[in-house]
Amino acid sequence: MIRIEGLSKSYGDLPVLRNCSLEVGRGEVVVICGPSGSGKSTFVKCMNGIEPVQAGRITIDGEVLPSKPAAAARIRSRVGMVFQHFELYPHLTVMENICLAQIHVLKRGRGEAEAKARALLRRVGLADKESAYPTQLSGGQQQRIAIVRALAMDPIAMLFDEPTSALDPEMIGEVLAVMLELAREGMTMIVVTHEMGFAKAAAGRIVFMDHGEIVEVAETQHFFAQPSSERARLFLSRILAH
Amino acid sequence: MNYAWNWSVLFQAPYLGWLGQGIAMTMMVSIAAWIIALTLGTLIGILHSGASGALRLVTGCYINVFRNVPLLLQMFLWFFVVPELLPKAAGTWLKRDLPHPEVVTAIVALGLFTASRVAVQVAAGIAAVPRGQSMAAYASGLSTLQRYKLVLLPQAFRIVVPPMTSEFLTIFKNSSIALSIGVYELTAQTQQIQSFTYQGFEAFTAATVTYMTIALIVTALMTVIERRIAIAGPLARG
Numbered sequence: 001m002i003r004i005e006g007l008s009k010s011y012g013d014l015p016v017l018r019n020c021s022l023e024v025g026r027g028e029v030v031v032i033c034g035p036s037g038s039g040k041s042t043f044v045k046c047m048n049g050i051e052p053v054q055a056g057r058i059t060i061d062g063e064v065l066p067s068k069p070a071a072a073a074r075i076r077s078r079v080g081m082v083f084q085h086f087e088l089y090p091h092l093t094v095m096e097n098i099c100l101a102q103i104h105v106l107k108r109g110r111g112e113a114e115a116k117a118r119a120l121l122r123r124v125g126l127a128d129k130e131s132a133y134p135t136q137l138s139g140g141q142q143q144r145i146a147i148v149r150a151l152a153m154d155p156i157a158m159l160f161d162e163p164t165s166a167l168d169p170e171m172i173g174e175v176l177a178v179m180l181e182l183a184r185e186g187m188t189m190i191v192v193t194h195e196m197g198f199a200k201a202a203a204g205r206i207v208f209m210d211h212g213e214i215v216e217v218a219e220t221q222h223f224f225a226q227p228s229s230e231r232a233r234l235f236l237s238r239i240l241a242h
Numbered sequence: 243m244n245y246a247w248n249w250s251v252l253f254q255a256p257y258l259g260w261l262g263q264g265i266a267m268t269m270m271v272s273i274a275a276w277i278i279a280l281t282l283g284t285l286i287g288i289l290h291s292g293a294s295g296a297l298r299l300v301t302g303c304y305i306n307v308f309r310n311v312p313l314l315l316q317m318f319l320w321f322f323v324v325p326e327l328l329p330k331a332a333g334t335w336l337k338r339d340l341p342h343p344e345v346v347t348a349i350v351a352l353g354l355f356t357a358s359r360v361a362v363q364v365a366a367g368i369a370a371v372p373r374g375q376s377m378a379a380y381a382s383g384l385s386t387l388q389r390y391k392l393v394l395l396p397q398a399f400r401i402v403v404p405p406m407t408s409e410f411l412t413i414f415k416n417s418s419i420a421l422s423i424g425v426y427e428l429t430a431q432t433q434q435i436q437s438f439t440y441q442g443f444e445a446f447t448a449a450t451v452t453y454m455t456i457a458l459i460v461t462a463l464m465t466v467i468e469r470r471i472a473i474a475g476p477l478a479r480g
Contacts, residue, residue: 045377050380073383073384076380076381076382076432077383079260079381080381081382082380083377083378084329087374087377089392089393089397091396091397091400091473092475100382100384100392101382101383101384104384104388105383105391133473135473138330149382150382
């Protein structure tokens with residue numbers, strides 16, 4: 001489904017990704033974790049080509065992603081993305097946010113796009129918010145709408161870049177619940193997160209990154225029981241201690 | 243001070259008519275120049291904010307030239323120098339056949355000068371939209387054109403309304419420089435009233451009050467626009 005081969009990226013002299021390769025199959029849920037600055041956010045942003053890379057090849061559903069960001073628009077529209085800071089469009093209502101790309105990229109009619117949006121909003125329990133503006137909503141509500149906005153495009157896979165890191169603790173649960181449900185329905189998901197509870201519950205495999213490298217890829221149970229790398233062991237002992 | 247006040251000159255023929263013509267000319271020159279400035283400045287600002295190196299260079303040159311040369315000098319250049327540099331036929335047409343060459347020149351000069359300032363504001367407004375907005379637009383598969391039209395510009399325009407108000411106000415005040423190439427706008431007309439009647443205080447008071455009235459009307463208008471387009475809640479987020 002998504003194959004990443006030899007991905008490398010640097011900002012000037014500073015390397016942020018070194019020769020990263022990963023293959024994610026249909027219906028698989030993969031969690032990427034690692035200390036901050038390890039390149040995991042950049043990695044997931046490279047997967048749909050919104051961050052340019054210096055070397056490497058990304059294949060999505062059999063199609064190679066062009067290296068120029070603008071050229072990759074069509075393939076990108078098939079992969080949903082959810083950001084740490086939601087990135088809903090503040091000048092548009094919830095409904096307009098969800099319909100924008102449906103209408104302008106997929107060329108759906110407004111009626112069809114709105115029907116799709118309403119059905120998805122009901123699923124995440126926000127049917128009454130369609131005419132609200134993003135800033136009138138809580139962080140948890142905004143993130144659930146951002147997920148709906150991505151799902152409305154009927155994506156073949158979903159990328160999550162620290163979807164709960166900007167949320168108040170009491171709102172993390174409502175977002176994770178939506179993500180868990182998605183995972184159970186068989187959505188292909190790549191999730192950058194520090195929520196190890198979610199990783200244990202939903203992920204098939206864990207990717208551990210440090211200093212721009214993929215240090216370890218392991219089955220979830222195996223990763224938490226006995227990680228094979230020293231760096232992963234250290235990381236786990238730090239975040240599971242509290 | 244020994245000064246014989248006589249406010250009634252302002253309401254006598256032909257002076258009242260001169261004032262009226264001056265106000266009409268000031269409004270006409272300013273609004274025509276503003277249309278040029280807004281259209282061209284927005285376009286240049288958008289191109290300047292883009293990723294293309296060549297476009298950035300060209301638009302940067304425009305901004306630097308037009309923003310850094312004094313407006314008075316620009317008026318002189320357009321009026322006295324440019325027609326001489328053009329091919330002979332075009333220069334002659336500008337000087338002899340173009341109706342009201344001084345008015346047209348003033349509008350073009352003021353418009354191009356203000357466009358450079360508008361361009362800087364628009365580019366700054368686009369840069370002020372958080373980078374994540376661009377990423378979200380990209381991620382959903384929107385094209386560059388759609389990203390600007392649907393996501394970046396609607397937010398950038400809201401951000402730049404207050405500085406635009408101030409540019410719009412400035413264009414009315416700057417239009418007075420057109421008197422230097424012979425445009426009979428408000429300041430020129432009041433100067434003429436002063437030379438004919440020696441009632442300079444009254445004439446210049448009338449001009450002052452008129453400029454201030456225009457400014458207050460423009461400010462009120464822009465405040466209404468600003469309120470109309472305001473986004474619920476603050477734009478800035480953590």
